[in-house]
Amino acid sequence: MSVPRPRPKLDNDNRPFWRGGAEGKLNIMKCGDCGAFTHPPRQICRHCQSENMAPEAVAGTGTIDSYTINHQAWMPGLEVPFVIARVKLDGVPGVYLTTNIVGCPVDAVDFEDKVRVTFEEQDGIYYPLFEKAG
Amino acid sequence: MGANQAYITGIGQSEVGVRLTRSPMGLTLDAVREALDEAGLTLEQIDGVSTYPGKMPMYLGFSPIGADELIEALGLKTTWHCGGAELPAQLSAISAAAMAVQAGLARHVICFRTVYEAAALARPEEFPSPRRQYVDGLSQWTAPFFAISAANWTAQYAMRHMKRYGMTREQLAQVALNAHANAALNPRALVKKPLTMDEYMSARMISTPFGLYDCDRFTDCSTVVIVSASDAIDEVKCKPIRIAASAGSVERYSWDQAEWVSAYPTGRDLWLRTDYKPKDVDTVQLYDGFSFLPITWLEGLGFCEVGEGGKFIEGGTRIARDGELPMNSFGGQLGAGRMHGFGFAHEAVTQLRGLGGARQIPGDPKVAVATSGGGPMAAALLLAKD
Numbered sequence: 001m002s003v004p005r006p007r008p009k010l011d012n013d014n015r016p017f018w019r020g021g022a023e024g025k026l027n028i029m030k031c032g033d034c035g036a037f038t039h040p041p042r043q044i045c046r047h048c049q050s051e052n053m054a055p056e057a058v059a060g061t062g063t064i065d066s067y068t069i070n071h072q073a074w075m076p077g078l079e080v081p082f083v084i085a086r087v088k089l090d091g092v093p094g095v096y097l098t099t100n101i102v103g104c105p106v107d108a109v110d111f112e113d114k115v116r117v118t119f120e121e122q123d124g125i126y127y128p129l130f131e132k133a134g
Numbered sequence: 135m136g137a138n139q140a141y142i143t144g145i146g147q148s149e150v151g152v153r154l155t156r157s158p159m160g161l162t163l164d165a166v167r168e169a170l171d172e173a174g175l176t177l178e179q180i181d182g183v184s185t186y187p188g189k190m191p192m193y194l195g196f197s198p199i200g201a202d203e204l205i206e207a208l209g210l211k212t213t214w215h216c217g218g219a220e221l222p223a224q225l226s227a228i229s230a231a232a233m234a235v236q237a238g239l240a241r242h243v244i245c246f247r248t249v250y251e252a253a254a255l256a257r258p259e260e261f262p263s264p265r266r267q268y269v270d271g272l273s274q275w276t277a278p279f280f281a282i283s284a285a286n287w288t289a290q291y292a293m294r295h296m297k298r299y300g301m302t303r304e305q306l307a308q309v310a311l312n313a314h315a316n317a318a319l320n321p322r323a324l325v326k327k328p329l330t331m332d333e334y335m336s337a338r339m340i341s342t343p344f345g346l347y348d349c350d351r352f353t354d355c356s357t358v359v360i361v362s363a364s365d366a367i368d369e370v371k372c373k374p375i376r377i378a379a380s381a382g383s384v385e386r387y388s389w390d391q392a393e394w395v396s397a398y399p400t401g402r403d404l405w406l407r408t409d410y411k412p413k414d415v416d417t418v419q420l421y422d423g424f425s426f427l428p429i430t431w432l433e434g435l436g437f438c439e440v441g442e443g444g445k446f447i448e449g450g451t452r453i454a455r456d457g458e459l460p461m462n463s464f465g466g467q468l469g470a471g472r473m474h475g476f477g478f479a480h481e482a483v484t485q486l487r488g489l490g491g492a493r494q495i496p497g498d499p500k501v502a503v504a505t506s507g508g509g510p511m512a513a514a515l516l517l518a519k520d
Contacts, residue, residue: 006277009268040275040388066297068289071339074282084281084341086290086390098276098287098390111297127278 003077005122013041016055021119021126027055028092039095060117061133062089065096069106083109087130103131140232141374142517143242143362144173145483150322150355150471152252158198158356159207162248165356166208173360174371175242181212182240184361186227186247186475187219192264195254195352204246214239222382222396223421223507224475225515228361229380235363242369243361247476251352275390285349285424287389288509289341292426296343301429301444303343307334308450309425310347310468316455317465319493324353324471348425353471357480375483375517378501379408382513389509396512397427397505401434404503404514412436416499417485418459419478422466427508435503435514460485460495475506479515486519 008018013029020027029038031045032052038045043053067085083101101109102118115130146168148161156164170176189200201217204210214234221227224247231243254261269277281287295301310329317323329347337346367374381403385392405411412435420428429443437459438446447453453461464470464481471477482502484490505514 005280006269006273007267008274008278009270011270014274039391040272066290066294068286068293068344069339069342070280070286072283072285072341074280078280082280084279084286084290094391096390098279098281100279111294125278129279 002079003075005127007123007125013043017041018125020055020057021121021128024119025057026060026117026128028058028089028095029053030056037092037095058092059090062087062115062130064101064109064111064113064115066111067101067109081106085109085130087115097128100129101131102129108132137364138236139364140235140377141362141364141367142228142359142377142479142483143367143370143372143374144169144171144175144360145480146170146172146358147322147480148356150324150353150473152324152351152353153256154253154354158248158250159203161354161356162199162204162246163207165246165358166244169244169358169360172372175360175369177208177210179369180208180210180242180244181214182231182234182243183210183212183215183217184227184231184234184243184245185217186221186224188217194261195251196249198250198254199246199248204244212240214243221513222384222400223511223513225380225479225504225506225513226382228359228377228479228515229382229513231361232377232380235361235366238363241363241366244358245361246356246358247474248356249472249474250354251472253354255352272388275388283341284509285341285344288424288426289344291395291430291509292343292424295426295429295441295444299441299444303335304331305444305448306343306348306425306429307331308447308453309422309428310334312450312453313422313462313466313469316463316493317469319491320464320470323465323469325465325469344424344426347468350423350467350472353473355471355473357473357476359476359479359483373487373519375486376520377515378410378518379404379516380514381407385510387510392510395430395508396510397430397434397508398440400512400514401431401436404516405436408516410501410516410518414501415459415503416497417463417482417495417502418461419463419482419502419504420461421475421478421506421508422462422468423472423508425468428461428466430508431505455493455495463490463493463495478504478506479517482515482517486517
């Protein structure tokens with residue numbers, strides 16, 4: 001895609017997510033009391049309002065819930081087409097990630113495809129992208 | 135005329151165009167003047183102002199005028215006003231005004247939405263686009279993956295609908311074809327001529343399944359509706375249109391965590407607040423920032439089953455001006471321009487008053503639905519001519 005990825009502003013809520021890739025971890029906030037996940041990440045559980053929250057390294061695999069092939073260069077230099085997908089994470093009920101599916105032709109992507117995380121680092125941010133598994 | 139109801143009285147709209155040179159405040163004043171003229175009201179009678187999403191200094195093209203600034207410019211003495219983005223979609227600004235007049239906080243409220251996105255893009259020296267070092271808030275979960283536009287986010291809902299229910303691009307096309315056909319009869323619309331299926335299908339792709347004609351485009355204009363209290367409508371010379379019910383919801387505060395677009399719960403909720411039924415509705419004006427969204431509204435409002443929206447509009451005859459459920463008779467945002475929600479309320483009132491001119495739907499329409507929003511936020515109004 002050739003242009004720098006827009007860079008998230010790190011804070012206490014999102015730092016484990018955007019920097020987890022340094023250790024190969026896909027971190028999602030998990031409640032120590034009810035066990036449910038909260039994403040986008042917060043220090044308060046959206047299911048039971050517990051403040052006993054910590055990042056949990058999840059499996060990093062999932063399935064494609066939906067996707068679109070983007071053909072529009074939204075910024076100068078953006079190479080198209082590419083796949084934007086919503087991935088349903090294995091073992092993390094109710095949590096989806098918007099991401100890119102990389103490492104395959106755009107027309108090789110389909111619903112329910114099994115995918116696995118692969119991190120792309122840029123200036124200390126580890127962007128969780130996904131590639132087809134198997 | 136029931137006791138303590140809220141009514142839409144005067145409506146107005148500025149010139150609608152792209153890259154207009156008249157200022158955003160000038161366009162807003164044009165729309166206000168037209169609405170006051172229609173209602174026979176004067177500025178001295180206006181005591182409330184409501185808008186969505188309020189002035190956005192970082193994105194002046196998206197929302198260049200706020201409630202405070204309009205109150206100042208018009209020299210109003212208001213007893214109630216509001217303007218903000220933390221509402222479930224654009225038409226909630228009108229629902230808020232309805233509640234205000236019913237609570238006795240105001241008698242005549244100017245509700246407005248001014249957009250200036252095309253002009254702002256063309257005049258970066260006046261309207262600099264923010265050079266941001268970071269993305270934060272909700273955009274941090276999409277922009278880093280170049281899912282920059284609502285087209286990308288909405289396209290994924292549409293792709294899933296196609297997969298799950300068999301919706302086709304030919305069915306999506308009917309929303310755009312209907313919009314263009316109606317816009318061609320609307321003197322204020324951006325689009326001046328009908329669109330053919332061949333033109334639709336051969337247009338360049340934006341984000342599958344959306345091609346160029348599935349997406350609205352930046353527009354400059356201002357739209358006003360005045361909301362008046364029951365005990366104030368005898369001051370008004372135009373036919374008052376009653377706000378029979380309203381609803382709004384946010385499925386998740388996020389574009390990518392929601393299971394469904396909010397049109398579904400909002401559509402359901404609208405009918406819990408009225409004795410009217412979907413079969414009573416004579417015309418629908420449904421938010422079409424993208425072609426897929428009216429399909430979700432038709433399903434959510436119960437005009438057809440969930441998943442049947444594509445089939446419901448197949449061939450386009452049902453939603454045409456002379457069809458059983460005329461839709462977006464002014465051209466919608468795809469044809470008339472991106473008025474950002476308020477155009478749907480404006481048109482519903484126009485049709486209920488029989489003032490649609492060449493685009494007036496036949497018969498004597500008495501009940502209309504107007505909606506705004508797509509994705510995780512939605513608002514709907516049920517409007518009735520008593």
